[in-house]
Amino acid sequence: MNRYHLLHATEFLYDGPVYESYNEVRLRPIHDDRQSCLSFRLTTLPNSRVSSYKDGYGNWIHVSNILPHHRRLRFEAESVVLVHEAPAPEPGGMQLRDLDAKRADLYEEHFDWVAPSAYVPYLPELAEISKSAEDSCDGTVAGFVQATSDTIHRNFVYMKGATHVHSSVRDSLTLRAGVCQDFAHLLLGVVRMRGLPARYVSGYLVSGSAGPGAKQEEVIGGQASHAWAEVFLPGQGWVGFDPTLGNPIELRHIRVAYGRDYGDVPPVRGVYKGRAGQSLSVDVRFRPALDDSGHEQFAETSAEPEESEGHPQERPQQHSQQQ
Amino acid sequence: MCLDRGLFSGYTAGPFYDEMFSSQGAARSHYARLLEKLGGMAPSQFEERRKLADLSFLLQGITFTVYSDGRGTERLFPFDLIPRILPQSEWAHIEAGLTQRVVALNLFLQDVYGKQQILKDRKIPSSLVYSCRHFRREMMGLEVPHGIYTHVCGIDLVRDSSTGEFYVLEDNVRTPSGISYVLENRLVMTRAFPEAFHEHEVLPVAHYPSELSRILRMLSPRGESESQIVLLTPGIHNSAYFEHSFLAQQMGIELVEGSDLIVDGVVVYMKTIYGLKRVDVIYRRVDDDFLDPLCFRSDSMLGVPGLMGAYRAGNVALANTPGNGVADDKAIYAFVPTLIKYYLGEDPVLRSVETYLCDRSDHLSHVLTNLPKLVVKSVGESGGYGMLMGPSAARAEIEAFRERIMSEPRNYIAQPIVPLSVVPSYDSAAQCMAGRHVDLRPYCLYDGQKVTIVPGGLTRVALQPGSLVVNSSQGGGSKDTWVLRGEC
Numbered sequence: 001m002n003r004y005h006l007l008h009a010t011e012f013l014y015d016g017p018v019y020e021s022y023n024e025v026r027l028r029p030i031h032d033d034r035q036s037c038l039s040f041r042l043t044t045l046p047n048s049r050v051s052s053y054k055d056g057y058g059n060w061i062h063v064s065n066i067l068p069h070h071r072r073l074r075f076e077a078e079s080v081v082l083v084h085e086a087p088a089p090e091p092g093g094m095q096l097r098d099l100d101a102k103r104a105d106l107y108e109e110h111f112d113w114v115a116p117s118a119y120v121p122y123l124p125e126l127a128e129i130s131k132s133a134e135d136s137c138d139g140t141v142a143g144f145v146q147a148t149s150d151t152i153h154r155n156f157v158y159m160k161g162a163t164h165v166h167s168s169v170r171d172s173l174t175l176r177a178g179v180c181q182d183f184a185h186l187l188l189g190v191v192r193m194r195g196l197p198a199r200y201v202s203g204y205l206v207s208g209s210a211g212p213g214a215k216q217e218e219v220i221g222g223q224a225s226h227a228w229a230e231v232f233l234p235g236q237g238w239v240g241f242d243p244t245l246g247n248p249i250e251l252r253h254i255r256v257a258y259g260r261d262y263g264d265v266p267p268v269r270g271v272y273k274g275r276a277g278q279s280l281s282v283d284v285r286f287r288p289a290l291d292d293s294g295h296e297q298f299a300e301t302s303a304e305p306e307e308s309e310g311h312p313q314e315r316p317q318q319h320s321q322q323q
Numbered sequence: 324m325c326l327d328r329g330l331f332s333g334y335t336a337g338p339f340y341d342e343m344f345s346s347q348g349a350a351r352s353h354y355a356r357l358l359e360k361l362g363g364m365a366p367s368q369f370e371e372r373r374k375l376a377d378l379s380f381l382l383q384g385i386t387f388t389v390y391s392d393g394r395g396t397e398r399l400f401p402f403d404l405i406p407r408i409l410p411q412s413e414w415a416h417i418e419a420g421l422t423q424r425v426v427a428l429n430l431f432l433q434d435v436y437g438k439q440q441i442l443k444d445r446k447i448p449s450s451l452v453y454s455c456r457h458f459r460r461e462m463m464g465l466e467v468p469h470g471i472y473t474h475v476c477g478i479d480l481v482r483d484s485s486t487g488e489f490y491v492l493e494d495n496v497r498t499p500s501g502i503s504y505v506l507e508n509r510l511v512m513t514r515a516f517p518e519a520f521h522e523h524e525v526l527p528v529a530h531y532p533s534e535l536s537r538i539l540r541m542l543s544p545r546g547e548s549e550s551q552i553v554l555l556t557p558g559i560h561n562s563a564y565f566e567h568s569f570l571a572q573q574m575g576i577e578l579v580e581g582s583d584l585i586v587d588g589v590v591v592y593m594k595t596i597y598g599l600k601r602v603d604v605i606y607r608r609v610d611d612d613f614l615d616p617l618c619f620r621s622d623s624m625l626g627v628p629g630l631m632g633a634y635r636a637g638n639v640a641l642a643n644t645p646g647n648g649v650a651d652d653k654a655i656y657a658f659v660p661t662l663i664k665y666y667l668g669e670d671p672v673l674r675s676v677e678t679y680l681c682d683r684s685d686h687l688s689h690v691l692t693n694l695p696k697l698v699v700k701s702v703g704e705s706g707g708y709g710m711l712m713g714p715s716a717a718r719a720e721i722e723a724f725r726e727r728i729m730s731e732p733r734n735y736i737a738q739p740i741v742p743l744s745v746v747p748s749y750d751s752a753a754q755c756m757a758g759r760h761v762d763l764r765p766y767c768l769y770d771g772q773k774v775t776i777v778p779g780g781l782t783r784v785a786l787q788p789g790s791l792v793v794n795s796s797q798g799g800g801s802k803d804t805w806v807l808r809g810e811c
Binding site: 020022023024049051053054055056057063065067107108111112115269270271317 | 450461589
C-alpha cells in the first residue's frame with residue numbers, strides 16, 4: 001500500500017483572546033516524479049480564506065489571515081498522496097577522492113545546499129564525524145554519506161524534549177541527543193562541510209501499522225511528522241537518507257517541503273497580536289486510501305499534545321518542532 | 324581674477340582638483356560669474372547671508388538623526404552657501420552614465436529573481452549573489468508590477484583629483500534618502516542669494532515630487548484614477564523622518580506607520596476615522612527586514628503582517644521593490660560594468676573605483692598587507708557605517724578590522740582611497756574660505772521606460788579640514804548643486 005489519506009491537524013490554544021493572526025502553512029505534499037499529491041485541502045478554524053503560492057524552492061505555501069478575536073486556532077490539512085519507489089544510492093558511483101575536484105562547481109551550482117545555514121553552521125565537531133565516516137566507508141561518495149548517516153544514528157540518542165524547535169546542531173552535538181529535526185541537521189552539516197549539496201526534507205513517516213510490512217516499533221516517538229535529508233550524489237542526483245530511522249528511504253516517507261534547514265520549512269509559522277500564553281497540539285492521522293482490492297484499512301497515529309511556553313509579547317510567533 | 328581681497332583672500336586650491344579654480348588659480352568658466360559676485364563681498368556681508376540661511380533651516384525643522392553617538396540626537400544638516408556648479412556638458416555625461424546604470428541594475432534584478440540567465444552564463448559567480456545578505460529568496464519567481472525594481476536610486480559619484488573624471492562610488496537602490504535636502508537647499512539658496520539666480524540659468528529641481536508621484540500613481544493595480552498612495556515610514560526615530568514627512572506632504576499622499584495599515588484577506592487597508600480605506604501603492608521607506616514580520620524578520624514591530632501576501636497577489640504595489648539590496652551590495656558593485664556589458668551590450672559611460680573582494684584569496688592578501696592605504700567597507704551597510712579609512716585610522720582600529728575581515732571575508736571589500744575633489748567652503752571658525760572634499764548623489768527615477776534625473780543632486784561636503792567622509796551621519800554637510808543650462 002503506497003497510497004495514503006492524510007489528515008494533519010495543528011491546534012493552538014491561547015489562555016486569553018488573540019487577534020490579527022497571520023500564518024504560513026507548509027503542509028501540502030510535494031508533487032513530482034517520485035510522489036503524486038492527488039488532492040489537498042486546508043481548512044482553518046476560525047474560518048478564513050486561504051491563498052497559496054509556490055516559493056523559490058518549489059514548496060507550496062498556504063497563507064491564512066484571521067483578524068477577529070479568538071482563543072483557539074486550528075489548521076486541518078487533508079491530502080491524498082501516492083508514493084513511488086525512491087531511488088537508492090547506486091552501487092559504485094563517484095569516488096570520494098574525486099569529489100574535491102568538483103567542489104568549486106558544486107558550490108557555485110548548489111550554493112544554498114552547500115553553504116552553512118542558521119541551524120547548520122560549519123563546526124569542527126562535524127568534521128570529526130566526517131573523518132570517522134570517511135575512514136569506515138568504502139571510498140565512494142554514496143558510501144560516505146551512508147556511513148555518516150549510520151554514525152549519527154548510532155552515536156546520538158533519540159530523545160524527545162532534549163532539544164527545542166530553535167535548536168541548532170550546536171545543541172545536539174553537546175547533548176549527543178535530539179529529535180529527527182536535529183538528526184537531519186547533523187547529517188546536513190557533515191556532508192555539506194565535505195562539499196556535498198544536501199537539503200532538509202520536512203515530511204511524514206507513515207507508522208508501521210499503516211505502512212507496507214513495517215514493524216510498529218520502528219515508528220519513533222509515535223509522531224508522524226518527520227524530517228530527514230536528501231544529498232546530491234554527483235552522477236546520480238538527489239538521494240534521501242534518514243539518520244533517525246537508520247534505514248533506507250521507503251514508501252512510507254512522504255515529502256512535504258525542502259529547505260536549507262528547519263527554519264525554511266516550519267509546517268506552521270505565524271504572528272499574532274494579544275498577550276496570551278499558547279499551547280500547541282499536533283495530530284497526524286493516516287489511512288491507506290483504497291487499496292488494490294478496493295478495501296479501506298484504518299490505522300491511526302495520534303500525537304501527544306506538546307506544551308510550549310507562552311510568549312507574552314505584542315507579536316508572538318508560533319512554531320512546532322519536527323519529531 | 325585676483326584673490327587679494329574679500330571673501331576669497333588667501334584661498335589656495337591645494338593639491339586636489341578644485342571644482343571652482345583651475346590649476347593656474349583662475350576660476351573655471353562656469354564659476355566665473357559667481358566668483359565675481361562673491362569676491363566683491365565683505366566677510367561680514369557673507370556671514371549675514373549665512374545666518375539667514377541657517378535660520379531658515381532651523382525654522383523649517385530640517386533635521387536628521389545621528390545614531391552612532393548613542394544619544395539619537397536630532398541635528399541640523401549643516402549647509403554651505405557656496406554652490407557646486409556643473410556645466411551642461413559634464414552633466415550630460417553624468418546623466419547618460421546614470422541612465423545606463425539604472426537600466427542595467429533593473430535588468431539584473433529581474434534576472435536574478437527570475438531566470439538567472441547571467442548566473443547560468445557564469446558572468447557573475449552565483450555564490451556571490453546567493454551569499455549576499457540582502458538577496459531575498461522570498462522574491463524569487465515573483466512577478467513585480469511593470470517589471471520595475473529600481474523606482475528610486477541614489478547613486479554616489481566622486482571626482483578623482485588625479486584624473487579629474489567622475490567615478491561611481493556606490494549604488495543605493497533600496498531606500499536612498501537625501502532628496503529633501505536637494506529641494507530645501509535650493510529653496511534656501513534662492514532666498515539667501517536671489518540675485519545669483521538672475522545671473523545664472525540654473526536648471527530647476529522642484530519637479531521631483533510630481534515626477535515621483537506620477538510613477539507611484541502609474542503602479543496602482545486599480546488604475547491611476549483610483550489610486551490610494553501612502554508613504555510608509557518607520558516613524559519619528561528614523562534618521563530620515565523629516566524627509567518622509569516632507570515628501571508625503573509635497574506629493575499630497577498619506578504618511579503612515581506600519582500600525583496604520585492592516586491586511587485583510589490579501590488586500591491592504593489604511594485605518595482612518597472613516598473606516599478602512601484600500602491602499603494601492605506604498606512608497607516604503609522601511610527596510611526589507613522590517614516590512615512584513617510574517618515574511619521577513621518576525622520580531623519586527625514596524626511592518627505590516629501579511630503585506631507580502633497582498634503584494635504577491637498583485638493587490639498592492641511597493642516602491643522600491645523588496646530584494647534590491649543584492650544590486651547595491653558593495654561586492655556586486657565590482658561587477659556592475661560586467662552587468663552593463665551583458666544586458667545592454669554597451670561599455671560603461673561612468674567608471675567604477677577599483678575594488679578588492681575580500682572573499683577572493685588573491686585579493687584578500689593584497690588587502691591585508693595594504694590596510695593602511697585602503698578604505699574598507701562592509702558590503703551590506705550604507706551611510707558610512709562599518710567603514711575603515713586606512714590612512715587616518717589608529718593602529719588598533721586597523722588591527723580590529725583585520726580580525727573582522729579575516730573572520731568574515733565575504734562581508735568586506737576594499738578600495739584605494741579616492742582623492743576627492745574640493746569646493747571652496749566657508750570655515751566659520753577661521754572666517755575664511757577653504758577647500759573641502761565633496762561627492763555628488765543624483766536621484767534617478769525609473770518608470771520602466773525612461774530614467775528621469777533631476778539636474779544635479781545632493782552635493783555632500785566633508786566640513787572637517789582634510790576629511791574624506793561626507794556622510795551626514797559622520798558629520799558632513801551639504802551644498803546646493805547647480806546644473807547650468809549652458810557651459811557658463
